[in-house]
Amino acid sequence: MQSVLNALSPSSHKQPQNSNSNNMPPVPKRGLAFDFSGRSIIVTGGNRGIGRAITEACACAGARVAIIYRASKDAADVAKQISKENGVEVKAYQCDVSDAELVQKLQAITRDGSVYTVNVLGVFNAAQAAARLWVDSKYDGGSTVIVSSMSSQIINQVAQGKPLTQVFYNSSKAAVSSLVKGLAAEWAQYNIRVNAVCPGYVNTDQTSGMEKSVRDHQAGGVPLGRFAQPHEMAPQTLLLLSEHASYMTGQEYFVDG
Numbered sequence: 738m739q740s741v742l743n744a745l746s747p748s749s750h751k752q753p754q755n756s757n758s759n760n761m762p763p764v765p766k767r768g769l770a771f772d773f774s775g776r777s778i779i780v781t782g783g784n785r786g787i788g789r790a791i792t793e794a795c796a797c798a799g800a801r802v803a804i805i806y807r808a809s810k811d812a813a814d815v816a817k818q819i820s821k822e823n824g825v826e827v828k829a830y831q832c833d834v835s836d837a838e839l840v841q842k843l844q845a846i847t848r849d850g851s852v853y854t855v856n857v858l859g860v861f862n863a864a865q866a867a868a869r870l871w872v873d874s875k876y877d878g879g880s881t882v883i884v885s886s887m888s889s890q891i892i893n894q895v896a897q898g899k900p901l902t903q904v905f906y907n908s909s910k911a912a913v914s915s916l917v918k919g920l921a922a923e924w925a926q927y928n929i930r931v932n933a934v935c936p937g938y939v940n941t942d943q944t945s946g947m948e949k950s951v952r953d954h955q956a957g958g959v960p961l962g963r964f965a966q967p968h969e970m971a972p973q974t975l976l977l978l979s980e981h982a983s984y985m986t987g988q989e990y991f992v993d994g
């Protein structure tokens with residue numbers, strides 16, 4: 738079994754903004770050279786946004802997929818649809834990956850516990866649960882991919898010289914990227930690999946509410962001049978899940994245009 742642990746963030750349910758969808762590359766339908774037949778993959782947050790694109794790519798590569806979501810009403814329908822389209826089993830399971838006891842401890846040390854609760858502790862909880870399963874069942878070759886962010890390394894801006902005020906989000910991503918390195922080192926003895934995919938700006942619910950001036954400024958700072966579509970995060974994730982990545986662990990892979 739393999740696991741994608743898609744780092745999570747509190748989110749709204751607004752529709753993704755498609756203002757610059759004209760120049761977007763289409764979702765490739767063929768040529769994905771990964772065969773995950775007979776594999777089971779867990780995609781946390783796999784019902785929408787980047788996670789949904791990863792679910793679709795894993796299912797397209799033949800894996801059975803378990804989606805973990807928090808509250809979305811349509812998660813079961815999303816799973817059913819992806820299952821039907823790809824002829825593999827896809828099921829949605831509701832689970833808040835946060836842990837109440839850890840949350841309390843965390844809230845004592847930060848004003849904004851919720852971001853850390855989901856992005857760091859939630860990711861750790863999910864990664865640990867998968868690792869425990871692999872070790873207990875003597876499964877050899879587990880792979881966990883955590884969705885961190887380019888914000889693990891940068892300070893995002895709303896305009897030239899004006900930082901986006903989200904220190905807890907960015908530092909939560911720095912924390913989870915560090916967690917990747919630590920877990921990779923600690924779990925290498927079990928042949929479990931742990932890596933991070935670090936997206937740049939992606940068109941999802943998370944970014945749909947941004948002001949146009951901020952979007953334009955941010956897109957203008959990207960060499961490719963645009964936000965990504967969620968499916969553009971999937972190939973790097975599948976590579977890290979696959980045997981082709983057998984010597985890759987403890988790294989951050991930036992998919993940031």
Ligand SMILES: NC(=O)c1ccc[n+]([C@@H]2O[C@H](COP(=O)([O-])OP(=O)(O)OC[C@H]3O[C@@H](n4cnc5c(N)ncnc54)[C@H](OP(=O)(O)O)[C@@H]3O)[C@@H](O)[C@H]2O)c1
Binds near residue numbers: 744748786941943
């Ligand atoms: N969008 C970007 O520009 C961007 C850039 C860099 C990094 N990222 C990172 O990529 C990841 C996915 O982002 P996204 O934009 O795709 O997000 P999104 O569209 O807002 O989706 C978030 C997903 O996480 C799930 N979730 C949230 N809290 C949870 C919890 N406590 N327990 C279980 N599931 C939970 C949600 O489930 P429900 O649907 O049930 O709420 C949903 O499936 C996040 O870690 C984000 O920080 C995003």
